[in-house]
Amino acid sequence: MAQTLLSLSGVHTHIGPYHILQGVDLVVPEGGVTVLLGRNGAGKTTTLRTIMGLWTASQGEIRFQDRAITKLDTPEISRRGIAFVPEDMGIFTDLSVAENMSLAAANGPIDAKRLGWIKELFPPIGTFWNSSAGTLSGGQKQMLSVARAIIEPRRLILIDEPTKGLAPAIIKAMTDALRELKATDTTIFLVEQNFAMASNVGDTVAVMDDGRIIHSGSMRELVDDAALQEKLMGLSLEAHQ
Amino acid sequence: MSDTAIKPRIEKVPFKDQFFQKLPVLLVPFLAVAGLAAIGNPASWLTLTVAGLAMGMMIFIMASGLTVVFGLMDVINFGHGAFVAVGAFVGFTVLAWLAGWTASPSVMLNLAAVLIAILAAMLVTGLLGYAFERVIVMPVYGEHLKQILVTMGGLIVAQQMIYVVWGPDELHISRPEAFQGSLVIGEAAIEKYRLVAVVIGLALFIGMRHILKKTKVGLLVRAGVENGEMVEALGYRIRRLFLIVFMTGSALAGLGGVMWGLYQETITAHMGSEIMVLVFIVVIIGGLGSVEGCFIGALLVGLLANYTAFLAPKVALISTIALMVVILMWRPQGLYPVVKAK
Numbered sequence A: 001m002a003q004t005l006l007s008l009s010g011v012h013t014h015i016g017p018y019h020i021l022q023g024v025d026l027v028v029p030e031g032g033v034t035v036l037l038g039r040n041g042a043g044k045t046t047t048l049r050t051i052m053g054l055w056t057a058s059q060g061e062i063r064f065q066d067r068a069i070t071k072l073d074t075p076e077i078s079r080r081g082i083a084f085v086p087e088d089m090g091i092f093t094d095l096s097v098a099e100n101m102s103l104a105a106a107n108g109p110i111d112a113k114r115l116g117w118i119k120e121l122f123p124p125i126g127t128f129w130n131s132s133a134g135t136l137s138g139g140q141k142q143m144l145s146v147a148r149a150i151i152e153p154r155r156l157i158l159i160d161e162p163t164k165g166l167a168p169a170i171i172k173a174m175t176d177a178l179r180e181l182k183a184t185d186t187t188i189f190l191v192e193q194n195f196a197m198a199s200n201v202g203d204t205v206a207v208m209d210d211g212r213i214i215h216s217g218s219m220r221e222l223v224d225d226a227a228l229q230e231k232l233m234g235l236s237l238e239a240h241q
Numbered sequence B: 001m002s003d004t005a006i007k008p009r010i011e012k013v014p015f016k017d018q019f020f021q022k023l024p025v026l027l028v029p030f031l032a033v034a035g036l037a038a039i040g041n042p043a044s045w046l047t048l049t050v051a052g053l054a055m056g057m058m059i060f061i062m063a064s065g066l067t068v069v070f071g072l073m074d075v076i077n078f079g080h081g082a083f084v085a086v087g088a089f090v091g092f093t094v095l096a097w098l099a100g101w102t103a104s105p106s107v108m109l110n111l112a113a114v115l116i117a118i119l120a121a122m123l124v125t126g127l128l129g130y131a132f133e134r135v136i137v138m139p140v141y142g143e144h145l146k147q148i149l150v151t152m153g154g155l156i157v158a159q160q161m162i163y164v165v166w167g168p169d170e171l172h173i174s175r176p177e178a179f180q181g182s183l184v185i186g187e188a189a190i191e192k193y194r195l196v197a198v199v200i201g202l203a204l205f206i207g208m209r210h211i212l213k214k215t216k217v218g219l220l221v222r223a224g225v226e227n228g229e230m231v232e233a234l235g236y237r238i239r240r241l242f243l244i245v246f247m248t249g250s251a252l253a254g255l256g257g258v259m260w261g262l263y264q265e266t267i268t269a270h271m272g273s274e275i276m277v278l279v280f281i282v283v284i285i286g287g288l289g290s291v292e293g294c295f296i297g298a299l300l301v302g303l304l305a306n307y308t309a310f311l312a313p314k315v316a317l318i319s320t321i322a323l324m325v326v327i328l329m330w331r332p333q334g335l336y337p338v339v340k341a342k
Helices: A044-051 A074-079 A097-104 A112-121 A123-127 A138-149 A168-182 A195-201 A219-224 A226-233 B015-039 B042-073 B080-097 B099-103 B107-140 B144-166 B192-214 B216-233 B238-264 B271-286 B291-311 B313-330
Strands: A004-015 A018-029 A033-038 A057-064 A082-085 A156-160 A187-191 A204-209 A212-218 B182-185 B188-191
Touching (some): A018 A057, A018 A212, A033 A044, A044 A057, A074 B216, A082 A138, A123 A138, A195 A219, A212 A226, B015 B042, B042 B080, B042 B188, B042 B192, B080 B144, B080 B238, B099 B107, B107 B238, B182 B192, B188 B192, B192 B238, B192 B291, B291 B313
Parallel strands (some): A033 A187, A082 A156
Antiparallel strands (some): A004 A057, A204 A212
């Protein structure tokens, strides 16, 4: 059994008058890919933003590497080794690709070897190195967003719907890249609605609804159990393909 | 991912689009040429153009801090004029102390006196900016209406403090000997001080551009203007950056105050709030948060104000507002709109 890297216990989050997370209990094991599934509005993005400290948990505890991070601010959480790829990609469009990457290397100059690996993983990063990030296509921006998150070694990467709105070829490229990333020492916590993609890369899975985790277990188990998929998400992988 | 068929392409931006993007830069020479055609006499035109550029540069100095503060921090600071006035009064005090130097025929002593006055004004207004940000602005981040109210309140408090320290009367500053008088080029008379203002404004613009484009702090400011949340998620403390930018913006307003005071040769506690009308027009014309836009906007306002004052003094009263209206009809978000991801 892999060690726990990140855990959420009874986490509640309020945004204005809305009570979004209503007692989230979740464990992300060390290594591999944990996927968070759920319909629109279930609270997946809020879960990631609460982990990142962008929204503050009103109740409950978040622990990372066995230390509480619930009350830490976002920069401190980032420095503890958690990277975040938001749903809107968070690209600085006024800056060049190189400048985006340089800012992401918060702890010093970019490591040339690691950058070489990233350019192999995402060829457009090299091709458009000096171009304005605003001129990139949606898929290229998503690659830049993930590349930025891995420019320095991280313990955990939170990725929010990396395939949203992308063409099938780009989704495949992104899936391959996540697989390769998974082979390194990095743990990935992925929010995804594309079940085919999620089942392709995921090792463990949690399903969310109405601000709570309603199922967690291995991805294999969920993929193999069409009735469970139907029950949890109202769909089955076969029907989805 | 090597087996995946992704072939990156570089598509050249069409010339038409490139030209359209650069178009605002051409407005300044266009306005200058139009001014020459309207004025007719090259000597008068040269005098007015240098006066317009000098005025524009001084407005830019005062406005640059405000636009960056708005862009990065999303703060509408109506109290910015307080730093202009305080800067002018601190500069006045220092120049009064150094009266021996300013009256001396030595250019070096004159320059040293002005430099010390500027540094003192920037130091005081920078520190005042620190207090202003911590006490007045910090509690109202993200709340525009409250920002307007409390920063206006801060401006009034600052003006009253000026009354307490320097008294209610307007004060007269004499320019140092070396900055008095004019240079005569052909038939055109160009005030020496205006040339100094142009040089300082230009140096500041080049320096700011260099910092914003070439340094990590500049990158952070540009990134923060667009998406402050993401900057934090990358591990940077944006609140600290806010404070640095606010203090720098306040110090620049202080510098602008000294220069504007020396230009007008009269300072009052209300000078900051009076000049703020032009400063806001420039910031809006340029595109909220854009330093380049602010620079071009300031030069346009300076040139137009001087040309119209010569050609049709009554029109001069509305010329800058008319310029803003025309530019906003053409580009509703200003000359160089800043993309915000928030």
